[in-house]
Amino acid sequence: MIVFIAPYSAARRGSNRNLGATRKIEFFLAMAARMTSNVVLVNTLHESTKWVPREVRKCTVGNVRIREIALRRYPVRILGKFLNLLEVDAVSREVAQFGRPDAVWIYNAYAFEVMLARALTRDFGARLIFQFDDWMLARRSLHPKPLIDFLAWRYLLPPPSVCLAVNDHVAAREHERSGRPVLPCPGVVSNELVAACAGRQPFQKPDSGRTVVGYFGGLWPEKGADLVLELVKRSSGRFLFHVCGNGPLADAFAEVSRLSGDVRFHGQVDDATLFDLIAECDVLVNVHASIEKMGNGVFPFKVVEYVASGRLVISTDLPPMSLHDVIEAVHFVAPRVESIQDALSDAPHLYAVKRQKIEKAMAVTRDMLSANALEHAITSMLFGPQPSPDERADDADAVKPNSNREEHRHA
Incomplete structure (x- = not known):
């Protein structure tokens, strides 16, 4: 027992x-x-x-x-x-x-x-x-x-x-x-996530003309959701955001989604829907508030799923982790809207540069986690x-x- x-x-x-x-x-x-x-x-x-x-x-x-x-x-x-x-x-x-x-x-x-x-x-x-x-x-x-x-x-x-x-x-x-x-x-890493992402590689929708960006997590300033909300407001048609989650900023995301074609707010979804939405994205963002100020005592759960999906992952700093291949696959930015926005604008190039590291990290996460x-x-x-x-x-x-x-x- x-x-x-x-x-x-x-x-x-x-x-x-x-x-x-x-x-x-x-x-x-x-x-x-x-x-x-x-x-x-x-x-x-x-x-x-x-x-x-x-x-x-x-x-x-x-x-x-x-x-x-x-x-x-x-x-x-x-x-x-x-x-x-x-x-x-x-x-x-x-x-x-x-x-x-x-x-x-x-x-x-x-x-x-x-x-x-x-x-x-x-x-x-x-x-x-x-x-x-x-x-x-x-x-x-x-x-x-x-x-x-x-x-x-x-x-x-x-x-x-x-x-x-x-x-x-x-x-x-x-x-x-x-x-x-x-x-x-x-x-x-769940088998369902791997299966959902196997059917679509990132940056393979050239006809859309927009990079598809995903944020899936708590809609709290502590999680960086306020930065994502500002990114959506500044998108100007260059990006399409998929946002899932709950928290005090949920109403703000719902309102922006109602008024703008740059974001689709899905609220709280089940895992099958979450994995399908991840598969639709080219880029996944993690913009957690300073983990160093929290004694390096946490690690955002979604980062491993993001890396395992094979998408470009843009993140603020993460605490040290012995799975170095996972960290090598992530593109790190300062916790500022301008830095994240610059990385999103250059996302296709960043993905091409990091593709081998991303594929290696995918294998590591799936083999070990x-x-x-x-x-x-x-x-x-x-x-x-x-x-x-x-x-x-x-x-x-x-x-x-x-x-x-x-x-x-x-x-």
Whole structure:
């Protein structure tokens, strides 16, 4: 049995600010379900504004059926997160009713996740898979919750059997803490994305006369969506933008889309539609706010998907990552509208110059960050050498977004 502990929002997927994290959790939940027929999700998301008791229910993620334990929710979220820490022993007993955990998989070192992982590894001898996707102090270093999360990670988290790190900085921090080897995992690549992009190469619509640019992500200034909005307003017919996502700037994009033929705003879409839209683009932009100012503690999930698509990727600075071929394929610009606009104007030439590096990076991301490759690496570290990805090619489908819940009981 694998116990997966994460803040997972499927019911509110369309309004979720951290959609990349949701999609990544779905990807790895599906992988966990392929590794064992018995998966229990302990859902630590606190999405309610009213009192809700702890629930045990069945959850469908894609076509995978798993059990889910949702923690108690309280009217005041910050208070609720602290009160959830008092549930660790009760949740551990709840988990034990479904079997003996062989592995515990935690998504980030949040305090509850750390404390429950510590209890389950101690009581059942379960191995620990630690997915380190977000440095705790990256955004709110003086807030009490990330400080408590940091202390829990530093002093309570057992050494993991497997650690997946989003970039070199968090990898180095975990290796220094636990001494355990760390696998780079800045993102994941689904078979559906590869298939959607295989049918069209970029810059092969000369009759349109416009470069097709894609921005797919959170519509927040922190994500750089304000710069994209300004680029759209300055397009003057030279570019066609496809924009997907949600956030406080969604209404502004919808209004510009209504008035201008330079942008098509799609709002929130499912993964199949997202991958089709990526395939329509020549250029994909990532203009995240300064990651260095966030302690280099994050890595934009979409960048790996962008590179795997084979499109020209224009990005602001990214933190160091051991997959150097991926970084080599990206064209970097300053976080200013003028710099991004100049790069878009020169996009066909930039693509031609970088094409070999782009194709090499496509192969690297697909070989190392596909469902097959990651599953093989994780199972090898957990249980010893496993069959190669090629020998298990028929078992590589990534999860599709869908969640239906039923069979509730309260605790």
